[in-house]
Amino acid sequence: MFPKTGNTFQKAGKKTNPQIEYRDAIWSALTGELGGTHQATKTMMRWTGVSERTARNWISGSHAPAGEHLIELMRNSDAVLSAVLVLAGRREAHAFVRLDLVRAELQTMLKAIDMIKGQGTPSQD
The missing domain is CATH 1.10.260 (434 Repressor (Amino-terminal Domain))
Known part of the structure; x- marks a missing residue:
């Protein structure tokens, strides 16, 4: 065959x-x-x-x-x-990268809010 x-x-x-x-x-x-x-x-x-x-x-x-x-x-x-x-x-690694970016952005925004509210110095994290 x-x-x-x-x-x-x-x-x-x-x-x-x-x-x-x-x-x-x-x-x-x-x-x-x-x-x-x-x-x-x-x-x-x-x-x-x-x-x-x-x-x-x-x-x-x-x-x-x-x-x-x-x-x-x-x-x-x-x-x-x-x-x-x-x-x-590597979607799970992608998600962790995104979480780190979101966390950093939130920290920046919180510092800006503290400054706007007139607390003088941003909060320490």
Whole structure:
């Protein structure tokens, strides 16, 4: 008996390309946090040390960062960090990152409220 040879076809519902999914997630995170302006390009250049052309490619979604540039973006951008955690299937880690951000924001707001109320110095936590 001869082994079955021939073409195998992918399932119609599974057409996700991990490279495209990654590129789109990073593009969405960067433009959501920084916008698509020239200032956003300059900010990414400062964060990562890449050329203007490379930063523009990330903003346009035509390319995505790799290696050390991704790490620098994650260090400076909460949106990129969250996107990478979600792509990695680490939703619980993503939730903890979000909780830390919310906690820091609440502390800032409480200090501002204390200052507005005229208590002079913000409360110590």
